[in-house]
Amino acid sequence: MEIPYVTEPRKDTGLYNAKVGIWLFLASEVMLFGGFFSAYILLRVGSVEGTWPTELLNVPIGTFNTLVLIISSVTVVLAWSALKLKQFGRYKFFQAITIICALIFVCVKSYEYRDKFTHYxxxxxxxxxxxxxxxxxxxxxxxxxxxxxxxxxxxxxxxxxxxxxxxxxxxxxxxxxxxxxxxxxxxxxxxxxxxxxxxxxxxxxxxxxxxxxxxxxxxxxxWGPWANTYFAIYFTMTALHALHVIGGALVIAYLWGPGAKMWKTDPERYTNRIEISGLFWHFVDLVWIFLFPVLYLL
Amino acid sequence: MSGHTPEEIHQEVRRYLWVFGLLIIGTIVTVAASYLDLPSFAWTVALALLIASVKGFFVAGYFMHLMDEKKMVYGILGSTVFFVIGLMFLTIWAMSDPPTNTIYP
Incomplete structure (x- = not known):
């Protein structure tokens, strides 16, 4: 039996089903991160004057990681555009950059974590x-x-x-x-x-x-999450975000590698899959855009 | 999103590159602004969040195609925004009602 509305939009929603699904999922993700941002505000504002640590994180490294995620976000949309133009090779190239950027982000984050765990x-x-x-x-x-x-x-x-x-x-x-x-x-x-x-x-x-x-x-x-309230919320939020980066990168890598066979059999459905994974990736970028100033600069 | 003819896709790509440039500039401005000597910490927070919101608008609006989406998506996001604002208000209300009598003899 053929699954309906995989490529063609439903009349009532105007969208193919996966797109409704990803937006509902992203809505739940907004609530998840919203809860943590809310917790951060409570801890930050509620801290006793002069006790909230600042300048413990490396701003140039954080800035570098922000730029890496922005580059990966643009390569995702460029990869999707390439598929729309039936340029599969170009898609592979841009999406490979996305995967490399994800790896760089995780490596840099691991380096930052190691730096903190070895700081006494x-x-x-x-x-x-x-x-x-x-x-x-x-x-x-x-x-x-x-x-x-x-x-x-x-x-x-x-x-x-x-x-x-x-x-x-x-x-x-x-x-x-x-x-x-x-x-x-x-x-x-x-x-x-x-x-x-x-x-x-x-x-x-x-x-x-x-x-x-x-x-x-x-x-x-x-300087692990147990050191103080600041590191507790820092590690919680950045680790949750890093898990999202890893999860998103795994999906993108699967679609880039073994999952790419679908391009030959059902290119439109494959293009939609890339759009859906891309929407998740942009959300991950969006969260970092707020995490970076909140944790590194304020 | 609209734009599915090759010309429209090429136009979209140009827009993506512009947004990319703006995001890079936005990141540099975010870092530079944090070193500004503003009248109070509240100003620093407001400015940092303002720049982050502008960057977020560009990512959501253009990369996620929210500038030109179906009503269904706006409906989902509208209800999410409502609940997130509610969540933030709960935080603010909690600040004026801190837990007391938490230490018992």
């Missing part, structure tokens, strides 16, 4: 907060590269100021006491933390490796 935040017994990339961790000590130190009571939102003070110390920093912000940004270098040892393995001024004894550690966590 350590609060010492003396009230100093140190964060840096993990070099080595044993039961006795933890070694961090590019450490940044500041008073724990100032909270993680103070981090950008601590970086600024570390990179551009004020002129009177040399003579400042240990109560000053400049000193707070350099306790390891100035020997404020008697339990920490440093070694300048990079020679770039602030590229020390800092070793901290576990006995001096009050609390320690990496």
């Amino acid at each position: 935040d350590v609060i010492l017994n003396d009230g100093t907060r140190v964060d840096g990339h993990l070099v080595e961790k044993t039961d006795e000590y933890i070694t961090l590269s590019h450490p940044l130190s500041y008073p724990a009571e100032k909270g993680i939102a103070y981090r950008p100021i601590a970086i600024e003070l570390r990179d551009n110390p004020p002129a009177d920093a040399e003579t400042a006491g240990h109560d000053g912000d400049a000193a707070a940004a350099h306790p390891a270098e100035e020997g404020a933390d008697e339990h920490a040892t440093t070694s300048d393995s990079h020679g770039d001024g602030h590229g020390h490796d800092l070793t901290i004894q576990m006995a001096d550690v009050k609390k320690m966590t990496n």
Whole structure:
């Protein structure tokens, strides 16, 4: 039995059935992501003043991934247009770029995740907060590269100021006491933390490796979703989005590879399949267009 | 969408490329705007969301062909927008009614 309205539109909806289906599905997706955006707003606005972390993500990398998704979105519509013009080779070319872009996006996202999972935040017994990339961790000590130190009571939102003070110390920093912000940004270098040892393995001024004894550690966590509310919502939203990227890429890759046989038997239906998968892909791009400024820039 | 003759498809392709250019510019502007020294954080948020909305409009309008779709699609999306706005209002209402007495002796 032939399935009706696979290519020709129904009279009542004016659309072929798959198109009604994908729009209903996308409507449910809007509600799903809407719920998470709503949760984000609640957490962001409800956070205590000065406690919401900023500048923890790499903006150039996020911008690069945004551009990658935009390129993939345009290649999807160009691929669909090529099919409409019966240019199958051209379609294959553009859709191959889409799949490559999806792979690049996922790889870059994985790199970002790895960077966060290997970044440790350590609060010492003396009230100093140190964060840096993990070099080595044993039961006795933890070694961090590019450490940044500041008073724990100032909270993680103070981090950008601590970086600024570390990179551009004020002129009177040399003579400042240990109560000053400049000193707070350099306790390891100035020997404020008697339990920490440093070694300048990079020679770039602030590229020390800092070793901290576990006995001096009050609390320690990496920058995973459990680190704080910001990372919880960041990982939840970006992981959900990344799953959509992977799912969409798998469908597009299937239609590009084994599924492309349909082009020979039923080209119109195949073109519609590309349009449907493309609509999903544009939705994934659309979500990222909002996720990027919300998570990386605000 | 309309446009199914080769000429119309070629016209569509030109439009896609224009939108592509605008999206690239929009992304650069989004990042640049975040470094602007605006009067308050609310302005920064408003500007970032405004640029994102314009970019979203171009993606939905042209790449997803919503500028020229059937009423059925507008109906589905219209009801979705209604419920999303409702969801956001629930969030706003929740802010004026925070949970209290959550710690018991």
